[in-house]
Amino acid sequence: MTFSIVARCPHTGQIGVAASTAVQAVGKLACHAVPRVGAVASQALVNPYLAYDALRLLEQDVDAGTALKRVLELESQPENRQVGIVDRKGRVAAWTGSENIPWAGHIEGKQCMIQGNRLVGPWVIERMLQVMHDLEYLSLAERMVRAIQAGAVIGGDRHGERSVSIMVFGAEEYPLCDIRIDDHDQPMLELERLFTLYKQKVLPAVLKMPRRVGVPACA
Template identity: 85%
Template structure:
């Protein structure tokens, strides 16, 4: 009942994930990313811990495919899960369990993986991949927006869509983009409106925000604060 994409931009190194579904609030439980580490979509019968644990493994240097195998090995209901992963080098992996609602599957592209279940057919993912490749010249955030919209145009979820999330991280610990539509009769139209607002109003302000490299290099106090923040992020992955 969800279609999604995880991706890395080869030009900027940005990491992102986007998803849409017929139920509410897809962003909170299905979409996960950590800057400079990777992005994961965990969907179907959702198990967020697949994403949390996969991201922990990616942080330890495990590549996407191996991380996916390791988290699935500990999963008690793998056939009801669907997962897509991209790591910080653009390596991708995906799993579609046999008990996913048909049509279900995944398709690999250039530093991206697209997956979906309860779709009208495989052409949803095929069209999404075509759009993702056709707009490589755009920012990763806009590519994800256009790709998710393309999936909806050709049928998307058989029950329609009600929520959308588009999330992108650059080099900083805060997101470069995080557009969430938790419940809407026309979520793709609302996504278009909010993305224009993001480009014109939000992004310019985000680009002015402090960067981690602005922290004084010689200050032990600030270095300790940065390390504590990093450990807190890891803790959130473990216990969110």
């Protein structure tokens, strides 16, 4: 019931995760990231602990593929889960269990992985990947916004979309972009409105916020 992206920008090192679904509030439970570490989308029959545990492994510099293998080994219902991971070096991995609602699957791109279930067909994630590649000159946040919108336009979730999340981290602990639409009749139009406001007002303010990279944090 969700389509999502995990990605790393090869130019800036930014890490992001984005998702949309037909149910409420996709961001809190499905989208997870740690700056300078990686990002995970955990969806289908959601188990957030897959993301939490995978990110802890990525923090130890375990690669995305190994992290995915290790968290799935401890999972009691792997065939009901769907997971996408990108690590700090842009390596990606994904899992789509056999019990996911069709159409379900994932596709690997350049430092990104796109996955979805209960979609109208594989062309949804194929189109999203094309957009991610075609718009490499844009910021990671905008690339993911355009890819999510493209997935919805081409069919998206068979039950339509109600919620969207776009989250990107730069070098700092706080997010560079964090847009959440928890329940909306036209979430893609709302996403466009909020992303325009983000570029005009939020991003300039975020770029002026205090920075800690290279500075020891308080004990």
